[in-house]
Amino acid sequence: MSNRFSPAPFYKLVLLFLDCLGFYAAFQLAYYLRLGDWVAPDLWLKLAPVLGFTLVMMYVFDVYKLQDRLHFFRDLLRLALALLLSASMVILGAYLVGLKGFGGLTGRGVLIGAYLFFAIWSAIWRVVLHTRVKGLEQKSRWLVIGTRDYLVQFLKDYEKSPHDVQLVCLTQKRYDPDAGDFGDFEKYVQGSWEDVPAKLKEQWRGIVVATGQQIPEHLVDQLMEIRFQGTRVYDLSDFYEAVWRKVPVFYLQGGWFALSQGFHLLHNPIGLRIKRVGDIFCAGLIMILGFPIMLLAAILVLITSGWPIIYTQKRRGLNGEDFIIYKFRSMKQDAEKHGAQWSKEGDARVTVWGKFMRATRIDELPQIWNIFRGDMSFIGPRPERPEFIKELGEKIPFYNFRHLVRPGLTGWAQVMYPYGATIEDAKEKLQFELYYIKSYSLILDWLVLLKTATVVLFGKGR
Structure with missing residues (x-):
């Protein structure tokens, strides 16, 4: 779309x-x-x-x-x-x-x-x-019709986006500007669903419907009419996919996964084989071309912080099965003496050489071996630690759906979202990961690779 x-x-x-x-x-x-x-x-x-x-x-x-x-x-x-x-x-x-x-x-x-x-x-x-x-x-006008909770989440995402269009929002209940229901987003709200017929007579570049419940039949008829006249009308999930290239987890229900278009990678054995062959070929090529860099990285880890050079850690992969991941050690030797911790930006546990390796993704190069073994793919959701997955699965809807595909060395979430290590960050990344699983194509994989090069050069995402 x-x-x-x-x-x-x-x-x-x-x-x-x-x-x-x-x-x-x-x-x-x-x-x-x-x-x-x-x-x-x-x-x-x-x-x-x-x-x-x-x-x-x-x-x-x-x-x-x-x-x-x-x-x-x-x-x-x-x-x-x-x-x-x-x-x-x-x-x-x-x-x-x-x-x-x-x-x-x-x-x-x-x-x-x-x-x-x-x-x-x-x-x-x-x-x-x-x-x-x-x-x-700045001249482009969009109408957003929805319930309060969905409108607030939509407006949060809009204000984080680079766009600068004019938004007009209509909320389900009778709107009282003095009630403060929308906080900092009051400037976008100009009425309720009662005002939809009058608003539809104005010129709009597009309309977004953000409600999880059935809208009145007369509004459906009017939306159909304006759509047939050439104005694009989006359901909220379709809008997120088309514009922001992610899936709105907060808006979805279980039936969406059963009935929504896409997810072809999950039932396409030929496509999976092609992806696997491509992984093996690229892993071999990088192993050969990148060997001098990996050798130098190993020597510098040894010089700057001693043994061990390779850091191993349990991660969760395809179908929820655990595997051992390999990385050049970028943290101090006793980094987790107090147990598993979220890594954060500016983490004091990271060594000086480790900071450079993380910024350039050199620390991830040993995962080429994981790709050879079939634990991982080049492109996919980044594998997470089992210690964190239990908490994330309880707090984020559909979180374990990311295990439907092999985890990746890089992924759509890593190139589309900046570094973050909180529950909210994990939720945001899941939305990009579900988009990747739903919309997978070889073109999307190539796009991820190109964007990964941009991330490495300019230090965005992780």
């Missing part, structure tokens, strides 16, 4: 098109200025993988976010780093690997000039389109 809450997704595609156009134009300009000629048709084709690699690097460096607040110098620095790294890798590949026929694109300063022109082009269009998106969002 497309995200129509904000115009940002459409303008991201526009930006992608402009980047492709600008990339080729920049090369043509640099080629002409340096060589006084036009690029030959065969070189245009050879330039395509260079463009593809550059776009991937730009995505990894997180320069395609248009709905976030514009931080000009930070975003400009990220764009510059992405293009600098891309150009360096292309030059390295051209001269070390010897890409035939690329001489005209990499020699005589053509490549450097092209990337400079492209950086200017790309920076200008990002400022223009970001300004356009924010302007459209």
Whole structure:
């Protein structure tokens, strides 16, 4: 389902098109200025993988976010780093690997000039389109119809999101602005369900229905009519999936899991086998390429904090079965002498080298062995400790549903949610994990991998 809450997704595609156009134009300009000629048709084709690699690097460096607040110098620095790294890798590949026929694109300063022109082009269009998106969002109006508890939770999530649209909420009971039922969210509430017929006559970008009970038949008829006229009408769970890419646990009932669309991974043995083969192949590749890094990490753990180098811990995995997980030890030797504890940001138990390993995810590399064994997958919910699962399962609805798939080295929750170690954080992450299980696809796995690279570079999530 497309995200129509904000115009940002459409303008991201526009930006992608402009980047492709600008990339080729920049090369043509640099080629002409340096060589006084036009690029030959065969070189245009050879330039395509260079463009593809550059776009991937730009995505990894997180320069395609248009709905976030514009931080000009930070975003400009990220764009510059992405293009600098891309150009360096292309030059390295051209001269070390010897890409035939690329001489005209990499020699005589053509490549450097092209990337400079492209950086200017790309920076200008990002400022223009970001300004356009924010302007459209501020004019975009959404109507939310629901009961108080669901509206409050929805508004909490809305205020944590990067969007800046106009919301109008209608609560079920007769609304009294002096009662203070909505606290800090009073500014969004403009009436009750009695006002729905009048409000539906206004122009809305979309409507969200946030109620766990049957709404009156006459309101259903009116919502059907406005939907047939072209206005998108969302159930709350559909809205969360389409816009925020998570499943609202607070809104769900058991029947939703039985009747909802999706969850294809759970009954698709071919898809599971493909995922498993991909895990084994990638684990072997990383084991070979990452061996020097793992060897260096092991030596530094030994030097900075002694034995043991590898830390083992019991975690809960597929179908609720426990397994032993392996990590480079990032904490002091007596870190849990008082029993199991939640890890928290700025944890004093973490060593100096351990902080770096955690920030770069190097401490997780021994889990490649868990992937080989079949305990884990590359992508999936992060495995939790049995000591914590009992408490989390009692306090968070449907928490144990995360054990329907193999746990992962990284996951949708880790790339979509910042670091947290509380019950509320676990609940929020579960919503992303259930979205991953429900909406699984190979494309989603690749998206997680790309976002993981962004997290490692800029230190978001865990």
